[in-house]
Amino acid sequence: MAWTKKLTQLNDVLSDLIPQKNGITKFILAAGLKPQFIDDSGNAIDVWNRVLLEADKRDKVSDLINSLLDSYPENPFLKAALSSKEIDYSLSPDIDKISQWNAVSADTLEVLTMGQNTLLPINFLAKGILKSKAVAKVEMKTGTNRYSVGTGFLFKINGIDDLFFMTNFHVINRREDIKKTKIIFDYELDMEGNSLPSKSFSIEDGAVWYCSAVNQLDTTVLRLKDDNDELKTYGYLELNEIKIADSEFVNIIQHPGGEMKQISLYHNIITYRDERKIQYLTDTLKGSSGSPVFNSDWEVVALHHSGSEKKRDEAELPSGVRSRNEGILINKIIEFVRDSHKN
CATH class of the missing domain: 1.10.533 (Death Domain, Fas)
Known part of the structure; x- marks a missing residue:
């Protein structure tokens, strides 16, 4: 057996x-x-x-x-x-092997449990829908009826006209996998709960291919083939350098486990930040590698890349809250793309 x-x-x-x-x-x-x-x-x-x-x-x-x-x-x-399809959604590297997890402070837990005002303007929802269009499922065929999955998104950087697509390095990092990989947009439900007609794109081989390893930025930036000028339908996320405050709330749009597009809105709060990464509590599920992490103004603050469960000796968290999640700060990725693109 x-x-x-x-x-x-x-x-x-x-x-x-x-x-x-x-x-x-x-x-x-x-x-x-x-x-x-x-x-x-x-x-x-x-x-x-x-x-x-x-x-x-x-x-x-x-x-x-x-x-x-x-x-x-x-x-x-x-x-x-x-x-019958075998899906590999355990793509995320173990956070304890690539980073030091910083314990959740009492101040952060107080923000979660003491009823801080979380009201947002109603247009928050409409803005989120628009942003979500640029987020896609990454699906790579790894064998007969076997697939690995992740998430990624279209983006632009101020001052560069090119339209890029970003996911994690640990999702795709070998040029020989390009022909086996599909980027699928509109893999989601409509207002009535029916499946939208999705659209698949392939990666443009021999074009942009900027990679930063897992223990660095865990980022792969590439370009999608768009012979019929269809990508404009999905827009893009405009990346700008941002400042992040302690205990700021974040939202994550994702394709967990290769499933239809979902959003994580509850319990998500930043617990630690430095020049390279942010760490946060979240109810994000596995298989969300490569998802954009947004603040409450729908600005991209990080690229989600790792998560795991609470260790035995860590403090109990409020019901429903998952811990030990990490994203790469978008400022570092912007710098990386700028440097790579001018060379």
Whole structure:
């Protein structure tokens, strides 16, 4: 019995959804498994690992996923796990291997929990819709019925006429993968909940290709093929150098797990910033690598590139809040593109 990457990803998802051991048993029973055959020692990640091993042995992985979908019907990773298409959404590098995570301060938690005014003008929503048009799904075929996924966006920089597309270096970084990669716009729902007709573009080979490694800016900048002048439909995000305040709120437009476009609006607050990166609490899901991080004025402040869960010795956060997320400050990326483009 082989432990596949798909099971590894599913183990991660399940321990994320149900992080307490005492919440696991009901799903074991609902899947037709017997709890007495499963060792419940260790933490929730360990228990879910053994549950999946037992489910795989008894050909009940789908039953287990369906039992969880009853409680989490919109979870994109559970839905993807039932698909025959194998999707790699665990693209994000481990934040502990590429950065030092800075603990959340008491002042930041106070902003989250003490009822700070979060009212915004109603045109905030209309502006967000316009900005979202430039955000696309990145899909790379990695084998027979296997794909890796991420997010990216069209952008321009003041003083440069070229229209660029940006994602993470860890999403795409090899020219030989260009022909296997599609950039998909309008992969989302309309006002009635129906799927919009999406449009795919390929990457222009032999054109712009600016890369900065994971432990630097984790950025790949490229140009899309647009023979029929169709990209203008999606606009672009104008990048400008910005200043970020402590405990500022951010919003993230993304394609989590390769699913349709979504937005993360709640609980997102900056916890740390320096000249290279920002770190923030967020309810962003896995698979959001390459997403633009916006402030409340819909200015791009960072390129999202890494996230992980709270460690055991870290302070408890308010319900629903996920921690340990990081983006590369957009000022550094603007500087990188300017320097690369003039050479």
